[in-house]
Amino acid sequence: xxxxxxxxxxxxxxxxxxxxxxxxxxxxxxxxxxxxxxxxxxxxxxxxxxxxxxxxxxxxxxxxxxxxxxxxxxxxxxxxxxxxxxxxxxxxxxxxxxxxxxxxxxxxxxxxxxxxxxxxxxxxxxxxxxxxxxxxxxxxxxxxxxxxxxxxxxxxxxxxxxxxxxxxxxxxxxxxxxxxxxxxxxxxxxxxxxxxxxxxxxxxxxxxxxxxxxxxxxxxxxxxxxxxxxxxxxxxxxxxxxxxxxxxxxxxxxxxxxxxxxxxxxxxxxxxxxxxxxxxxxxxxxxxxxxxxxxxxxxxxxxxxxxxxxxxxxxxxxxxxxxxxxxxxxxxxxxxxxxxxxxxxxxxxxxxxxxxxxxxxxxxx
Numbered sequence: 001x002x003x004x005x006x007x008x009x010x011x012x013x014x015x016x017x018x019x020x021x022x023x024x025x026x027x028x029x030x031x032x033x034x035x036x037x038x039x040x041x042x043x044x045x046x047x048x049x050x051x052x053x054x055x056x057x058x059x060x061x062x063x064x065x066x067x068x069x070x071x072x073x074x075x076x077x078x079x080x081x082x083x084x085x086x087x088x089x090x091x092x093x094x095x096x097x098x099x100x101x102x103x104x105x106x107x108x109x110x111x112x113x114x115x116x117x118x119x120x121x122x123x124x125x126x127x128x129x130x131x132x133x134x135x136x137x138x139x140x141x142x143x144x145x146x147x148x149x150x151x152x153x154x155x156x157x158x159x160x161x162x163x164x165x166x167x168x169x170x171x172x173x174x175x176x177x178x179x180x181x182x183x184x185x186x187x188x189x190x191x192x193x194x195x196x197x198x199x200x201x202x203x204x205x206x207x208x209x210x211x212x213x214x215x216x217x218x219x220x221x222x223x224x225x226x227x228x229x230x231x232x233x234x235x236x237x238x239x240x241x242x243x244x245x246x247x248x249x250x251x252x253x254x255x256x257x258x259x260x261x262x263x264x265x266x267x268x269x270x271x272x273x274x275x276x277x278x279x280x281x282x283x284x285x286x287x288x289x290x291x292x293x294x295x296x297x298x299x300x301x302x303x304x305x306x307x308x309x310x311x312x313x314x315x316x317x318x319x320x321x322x323x324x325x326x327x328x329x330x331x332x333x334x335x336x337x338x339x340x341x342x343x344x345x346x347x348x349x350x351x352x353x354x355x356x357x358x359x360x361x362x363x364x365x
Contacts, residue, residue, distance in 0.1 A: 001107065003068050005031040006060040006096065008052035010044060015364040017330050019130060019299055019323060024048025025331065027302075027361065028055065030099040032068060036106050038099030039356055041302040041331060043091040043271060051092065059096050068103040075277040097275025098306045098352075106351035112306070113346045116280070116313035122343040123311050125336075126152035126186065127324035128297055131161045135173035139180035142187075145324045151342040152186035152319060153177065154216070159194035167191070167199045171206045178210045188239070190216035197226045204234040214239040214265055227262035241282075242267035242296050250274075254282055258289050266291050270306045271298045279307070283314040297321035299328055301335040305352055308336055312346045320344050333357050 009027040016025055024044030031037055044051045062077040078093045105115035113121075127145035132138055135158075142153045155177060157170035174189055181187070189212060195203065200218040207215055216239040219226050231238045240263040241254045250273050257263045268282035283293040293316050295307045304322065311317040322328065322336065322344070329335025333355040336344050347353025 001032050001034045001036070001067055001069065001103075003030060003063045003066055004033050005029075006055060006063060007031065008042075008055055009361065009365055010048035010052055011331075011361060011364045012048065013044070013046075017327055019327055022299065024051070025300060026051050026055075026095070027331070027356070028095045028099050030063065030068065030096065030103060032103060034107075036103050038068065038101070038103035038106070039302065039352070040095040040098035040102065040306065041300040042095035043298075043300070055092055055096065059092055063096065063100070068100045069107065071097065071100050071104060071277055074100060075274065079274070091271050094269075094271045094273065094275040094278065095303070097277050098270050098303070101276040101306075102351040109350050111309070111346060111348055111353050112276075112351055113309040113312040116276070116310065118313055118346075119315050120312050122345045123308065123320050124151060124318065124342055125320045125322045125338045125344045126150060126154055126188070128154045128190075128321045129156050129324045131156055131158070132173075133158060135169060135176040138173045139176040141324055142177045142181050142185070146181055146185060149338050149340045149342050150324075152188070152213075153181065153324065154188040154190055154321070156190050156192060159191040163194065167195055167203055170203055174207060174210055174212065183211070187212045188214045188216060190239075191218055193217050193220045193243075195219060197223075197230060200226075200230050201233055204230070204236050204238075208234065208236045212236060216240070216267070217242055224257065224260060224262050227257065228260050231262055231264060237264040239263065239265040239267055239294060242269075243272065251278075251281055251285060254285060258286070258291065264291065266293045267296055268293055269296045269298055269303070270310065271300075271303050276306060276310055279310045280314065283310070283316060287314070287316045292316045292318060294319060295321065297323065297328070299323070301329045301332040302352065302354070302356070304328065305332070305336055305347075305354060308344055308346055309352065331357055331361055
């Protein structure tokens, strides 16, 4: 089997439902001479057309004519191309790699997570909030998530958008959520690298009293010394390595964080860390040090679905992150959803196991 073409379809962000409307959506199609097609969504940034052009010019030549089942070899080719002159945004490689794995699992006639070597058929999900200006709005959002069946909830508190003294309202928002949902719900907070070290320590101490599970990426990614000090100072788990990294996979940066004891939980996904191949490598690296690798949300349904498959195939992921209010399912006939017990079940059909909603996409492209 050979790859014959890589094509992209672009949907402008102005036509997408929130929260996916922050960026253009690019649908990647990898075609083969045996009629098996692999698909994935990709971040389009503020100009999805440019993303599609980069995939066509720099990624497509690395895979056309190759056997799509040689995923490791093609992953290395794409990485090599990035090193020698490509300098592509990291989110271009992941979707193509996912599409190749989709083809491989379809050719084997098994769901992707089983093709990878299944660990579970389902995984707990947590509801991930958007930004709200007032603490009580987070409490209301968390209660709605709890009513839907979620057993865990993560805040993106005011500092996600604001700065200065907003970290104080972050603490109030976390307190409001804990009061609203009670002691039985697992809680996390992700200020999206908004704090300096003293602010992070102050917030972390408050979250320890509120029995939060983790504090995620409180500092700027490059400030590894500050992360080392923060992890040494606080008892709450520090979750990081979501964004910072060495281009394609972030493996070298993640290894540095681990050996320096800068994080307690590693973060990865199929979009920013080089697809299924990159996420599996990150998870194995974390496992070797006895750490969890928690998979982060991408805002696009097919990427989150690929995250689900990998999460069900590795032993050190506890949760799948999903949009608290929904809205991230555009483009799929059956997007990932939780059951009443808070679990997301992996699809049982071959490959990624879902159908793209082409009528909905064609109406907006």
